[in-house]
Amino acid sequence: MKKAFWLAGATILALAQPALAGDTIKIGFVSTFSGPTAVIGNDMRNSFELALDHLGRKMGGKPVEVIYEDDGQKPDVGKQKTEKLIQSDKVDFIVGYIWSNVLLASLKTAVDSKTFLITSNAGPSQLAGELCSPYVFSTSWQNDQTPQAMGTYMNQKGVKSVFLIGPNYAAGKDMLAGVKSTFKGQVVGEEYTVWPSQLDFSAELTKARNSKAEAIFVFYPGAAGVQFLNQYTQAGIKQQIPLYTAFTIDEITLPLQKENALGVPGAQQWVNDLPNPENKKFVEDYRKKYTGLRPTFYGAQTYDAAGLINSAVVAVKGDTSKKDEMKAEMEKANFKSVRGPFKYGNNHIPIQNFYLQDVVKDAEGQLSLKTVATIVKDDQDRFHDKCPMKK
Amino acid sequence: MLVLVEQSLNGLQFGLLLFLLAAGLTLVFGIMDFVNLAHGSLYMMGAYFAATFVAWTNSFVLGILLALGATLLLGILLEFIALRHLYGRDHLDQVLATFGLILFFNDAVRLIWGPAGLSLPLPAWLTVPVQIVPGVFYPAYRLSIIVVALAVAALLYIVVMRTRIGMLIRAGASNREMIGALGINIKLLFTLVFGLGAALAGLAGLMQAPILTVQIGMGENILILAFVIIVIGGIGSIRGAFMAAIFVGMIDTLGRAFLPDLLRTVLSSAAASTAAPALSSMLIYLLMAIVLVVRPEGLFPAAKR
Numbered sequence: 001m002k003k004a005f006w007l008a009g010a011t012i013l014a015l016a017q018p019a020l021a022g023d024t025i026k027i028g029f030v031s032t033f034s035g036p037t038a039v040i041g042n043d044m045r046n047s048f049e050l051a052l053d054h055l056g057r058k059m060g061g062k063p064v065e066v067i068y069e070d071d072g073q074k075p076d077v078g079k080q081k082t083e084k085l086i087q088s089d090k091v092d093f094i095v096g097y098i099w100s101n102v103l104l105a106s107l108k109t110a111v112d113s114k115t116f117l118i119t120s121n122a123g124p125s126q127l128a129g130e131l132c133s134p135y136v137f138s139t140s141w142q143n144d145q146t147p148q149a150m151g152t153y154m155n156q157k158g159v160k161s162v163f164l165i166g167p168n169y170a171a172g173k174d175m176l177a178g179v180k181s182t183f184k185g186q187v188v189g190e191e192y193t194v195w196p197s198q199l200d201f202s203a204e205l206t207k208a209r210n211s212k213a214e215a216i217f218v219f220y221p222g223a224a225g226v227q228f229l230n231q232y233t234q235a236g237i238k239q240q241i242p243l244y245t246a247f248t249i250d251e252i253t254l255p256l257q258k259e260n261a262l263g264v265p266g267a268q269q270w271v272n273d274l275p276n277p278e279n280k281k282f283v284e285d286y287r288k289k290y291t292g293l294r295p296t297f298y299g300a301q302t303y304d305a306a307g308l309i310n311s312a313v314v315a316v317k318g319d320t321s322k323k324d325e326m327k328a329e330m331e332k333a334n335f336k337s338v339r340g341p342f343k344y345g346n347n348h349i350p351i352q353n354f355y356l357q358d359v360v361k362d363a364e365g366q367l368s369l370k371t372v373a374t375i376v377k378d379d380q381d382r383f384h385d386k387c388p389m390k391k
Numbered sequence: 392m393l394v395l396v397e398q399s400l401n402g403l404q405f406g407l408l409l410f411l412l413a414a415g416l417t418l419v420f421g422i423m424d425f426v427n428l429a430h431g432s433l434y435m436m437g438a439y440f441a442a443t444f445v446a447w448t449n450s451f452v453l454g455i456l457l458a459l460g461a462t463l464l465l466g467i468l469l470e471f472i473a474l475r476h477l478y479g480r481d482h483l484d485q486v487l488a489t490f491g492l493i494l495f496f497n498d499a500v501r502l503i504w505g506p507a508g509l510s511l512p513l514p515a516w517l518t519v520p521v522q523i524v525p526g527v528f529y530p531a532y533r534l535s536i537i538v539v540a541l542a543v544a545a546l547l548y549i550v551v552m553r554t555r556i557g558m559l560i561r562a563g564a565s566n567r568e569m570i571g572a573l574g575i576n577i578k579l580l581f582t583l584v585f586g587l588g589a590a591l592a593g594l595a596g597l598m599q600a601p602i603l604t605v606q607i608g609m610g611e612n613i614l615i616l617a618f619v620i621i622v623i624g625g626i627g628s629i630r631g632a633f634m635a636a637i638f639v640g641m642i643d644t645l646g647r648a649f650l651p652d653l654l655r656t657v658l659s660s661a662a663a664s665t666a667a668p669a670l671s672s673m674l675i676y677l678l679m680a681i682v683l684v685v686r687p688e689g690l691f692p693a694a695k696r
Contacts, residue, residue, distance in 0.1 A: 206394065
């Protein structure tokens with residue numbers, strides 16, 4: 001009898017759960033929280049949590065609940081976690097995705113269920129073009145844009161020939177294609193490495209050295225970027241052929257790359273010192289809340305994702321069933337971004353500036369990234385014409 | 392031609408590093424008949440110890456020696472606390488228990504050192520490229536890996552094949568009761584062998600650390616290669632591990648270096664540069680499959696028991 005009583009009580013509680021759900025804004029968060037690249041996922045989570053703090057942990061007057069899921073950097077796992085968040089947790093928004101291949105695997109589930117998906121890093125070319133969707137927004141970029149900016153910068157520097165090295169997956173191919181689309185000189189070699197398992201780049205570096213190229217362009221995010229710079233420096237190529245990068249040096253990898261990163265330029269749409277009040281607040285509060293850590297561009301983009309979601313929820317006063325209104329609001333990019341103002345293209349990819357960043361010693365004597373110049377202004381990605389959504 | 396020399400050195404260096412890892416594994420797996428999936432964790436611990444001790448002592452050589460001792464100690468401790476209770480159990484239990492150890496070590500490292508990883512900077516005298524033949528420069532550090540690994544290989548061969556301890560190890564592996572009946576402390580012997588295996592894994596890890604980064608889970612990818620090597624070389628055979636490691640290192644590196652150009656002669660450039668990395672990473676597994684078909688015992692199997 002007593003058992004039956006508890007059972008009944010538990011059942012009622014379990015049934016009561018969905019009734020409560022409407023009173024909270026539910027956000028699913030998919031990123032990498034285990035394995036070698038977990039630091040990136042942690043930075044994204046830290047920044048999202050900070051954004052929620054800044055919003056009073058409420059959106060449109062309703063409390064926010066975030067469910068974090070780990071994709072382990074694997075497309076199949078990411079897809080499963082996305083399905084779980086949408087189908088059993090019934091989230092209103094889904095955020096995150098570091099890796100292009102994980103995002104591409106997860107995309108269909110979100111689009112089919114008409115759940116808003118905000119990618120705060122991955123920007124595969126397909127997403128900007130034929131796979132664009134009314135329910136998908138980006139707070140980052142299309143993969144090609146950043147290396148395109150680097151290609152433009154290499155033209156400015158008068159570089160005549162380049163050797164390209166990158167990982168053999170969706171983003172790696174986009175990145176190298178991006179450089180090739182703007183670089184006017186000759187591409188003397190192009191190497192793809194097995195991703196993410198290959199950690200030794202000796203064979204590729206030997207080929208790069210022997211190619212007699214004037215420059216090497218490389219794209220390796222996370223720890224692989226540290227390894228590449230180590231090996232590039234140890235092989236003595238740093239004195240022979242200068243390196244140009246995108247996404248290879250950031251605040252996570254810099255403490256490990258140390259002096260190896262000095263003098264290696266990179267392109268980026270967000271740098272920690274961008275002069276706007278939102279950014280100042282973001283960087284300062286981040287360093288206060290997470291002592292010893294510095295935010296990266298991954299985090300900055302994820303901070304923006306929270307702002308974007310908040311703008312949509314506020315516009316419908318917390319009624320997340322009004323999807324068309326939320327979409328219309330998000331298309332205005334009506335929130336204060338840490339990179340200053342930007343606007344959305346027809347494919348929901350930001351139209352924004354790209355900057356040249358350099359590694360310098362900051363006021364505290366630590367290595368830090370610094371904005372040197374604006375390479376491209378209001379850049380729109382080159383795939384937006386292929387997107388069936390027109391303005 | 393000079394490119395071939397340089398790429399062969401790359402292959403040799405990678406192969407010798409794999410040998411250090413595989414030699415420790417084959418001591419434990421082949422001679423003690425114990426499947427230790429946590430071997431990669433010891434490789435990781437070696438790297439973490441080295442990064443820590445080098446930072447503490449401010450001396451590369453001293454830090455590395457301390458790290459080597461620490462890994463040896465950790466191996467002995469691990470054997471004493473956990474693993475010696477598993478010798479009598481079947482392989483599946485050992486796999487399960489040592490898999491648990493991988494998770495344990497990963498989380499322990501996350502707790503102690505944090506999730507971000509460490510770096511192990513090289514001293515200046517090891518960062519310069521060395522000219523070995525006119526026109527061929529090779530990183531001094533990678534050369535030193537070749538030298539150290541060759542020395543360790545020679546030492547290991549002498550210890551296992553030419554000394555009394557080595558004889559006891561080999562005898563103990565083939566008949567544990569018999570050697571016990573002769574009055575030898577077999578438990579102590581196995582503890583020492585396990586410690587030696589751990590130290591070899593640690594050495595591989597700390598030597599790899601300045602090239603790669605020191606990070607959680609760094610041993611897992613490379614452990615698969617170590618298993619492939621002992622399967623190809625023959626389980627329990629140090630000589631087999633040595634030959635197979637160099638084969639694998641060479642095939643992997645030369646495949647990556649020359650396959651794209653080879654494929655470009657038949658495929659379009661874009662297709663070739665996408666297919667080549669996938670193909671070259673399959674080459675060693677292909678080699679393993681062929682060896683398993685032709686010689687299931689491996690290329691250089693240990694003497695029949």
